[in-house]
Amino acid sequence: MFIGRMCLGISPLVLVSLSFLWAFTRGDTVIDCDIKGSCILPCRFQASDEEVIHWIQEKPASASAHSYYYKKDQLTLQHPRFKGRTSLFLDQLSNGNASLQLNEVEARDEGRYKCYTSTVAGHDQSFVQLNVDAPVLKVNIDRKGNTITCSSEGLYPEPKLTWSTDPPSVSLQNNTTVRLSGQELYNISSFLNLPNNDVNVTCTVQTRKNRRKTTLTRTTTQTSEKDSELSCTLPAPPRTNLVWRFNQNEDILRQDSNEEPVVSDTWGKHFVDLSASGSLVLKDLTSDEEGQYTCEASNSEETLRSDTLLTIEETQESSSDHTGVIIGVVLVVSCCIIIGIIYWCKKRAQTQGNDPVL
Template identity: 50%
Template structure:
């Protein structure tokens, strides 16, 4: 019977240990993070934080003050305790400037005259996806992002669906920070317009997507042209707007919280306005403004890009205006020929003797 009680006690103790497993904390790269630890307060408080395995000294506190003589160099000037709460049993550690190398298991050891306590915390580091860039050069569309941890996943889709193949490469950005860069590209057949390409990059913490739509080329006069922007199915107040030229020159910037927009110095003579839908209205153009225009709308979760190539029609007339001018000219020309045929030519026609005699009689009678 006694052995049964001992076995039952041991089983209960194992179950309690299992239930009281490691805590888990998710920290954001380069931000501050708190590793929780509590203890039964008492006199002669001693607190030790270790990174395991290896028991690297992270932070120590005893004799009522920090004791950092044995602190590992990688944690120097990055750790602190909540001094005003230690007496109430709070031994939590604050870690600033979180690095990928900080990801590990940590041990919080506390001691008072009442006894010792230990708890373990698993720290996971996340560098979320902050920005996804999508761009088209020629027939190649490229999607990329950088500064991510852990290794991200990238997926392509199109709307409507299509059978386009793509290549995907993942590289480590900086060995000392262990952050990932990811790049993927696909080849698009020439003449493919109004197909929405969707690139999604995700990690265990978040996901962002970027879309790109290539519109048909625009041919317009130099006097005035409107370049459309195809916004998502939402209000533009949630998005920031950037218009750029040939992927190098910024034309216009507009934030989602501010309805006004700022125009770059080199484009103040050409920008007439930005419409409520985000379309760019230009004026007084020359051959220097002929090229690719990109409208980029972005918020905290997604980025939408629209590419359009503009051709300037020499002479300042569009195709439609040229057609109208030609029709009007043809109409006037036909009217003039009819007038000449019916009014002018008969007066030069030769007359018969009878017509001459009638004309003479008419003159005598008059």
């Protein structure tokens, strides 16, 4: 009863202020959206006549995202970067739905949005915090001598990069650089110097939404005859894709999930099989196919890269074949010479037999 008397004694101005304070402190709705995707920023109001709706990006800078009144969209004052990317659910306004759909989301769309609504029944406002993410899709890793390079591109917000080795290394001297691209996305790269290559090296890149890692295993050396089987290290299932390359930039084959491998035209004549363990079986290799063979296999969280330096050893059978060819050529040439001499001798004898007697 005492509390009721107190409330009756509060002026209308104080009640309005308390109502506004409650609306402000009830908290923002948080929406997460991936870059280039579509998002719905929610907003509800008390449905009535003469709707006025304003969506404003308050932070990091004030910008009009979308307006509606007089029964139609009013986009004269809309900020240019929102042009063609916003819309209301016009068929749901009568139900009190003033939500905004934002398409082709950009990194600079991140921020705090205010939804202001007004009708003959009154006005209200609510707030939405939009978080934009460009997750880590791929971590590239490469080795040149004792220097390992790791990079990833098109990330948001600012990512972090870490190195690790197996077996563990006490000190990993690295140099990491983060750059902001023209689309306000982050590119990160790092260089790691190792005293030797007898370790597995892992590079991990992490953003707010996810993280991925790529592991470069120890480089192996293999000497084979014209038929070779090259091994691959696979990540934990389910595997999403596998790629075999020659000398880093020439594709041999690609395989997505559990589909059949797609072999390049150049390597079709050498391809025999791709085993369940990822091993690549090739045939009829020559010295032209000597070099670095790389297997990259990925799942949803990591990529494992295996490098094999292959040397082709000439087989005894090949040597015999070569020797046989050489002997055959020598015999043919010798026979031609002998036949030529015999023919010349016969012609000479005939010439001498026809000479007149003096």
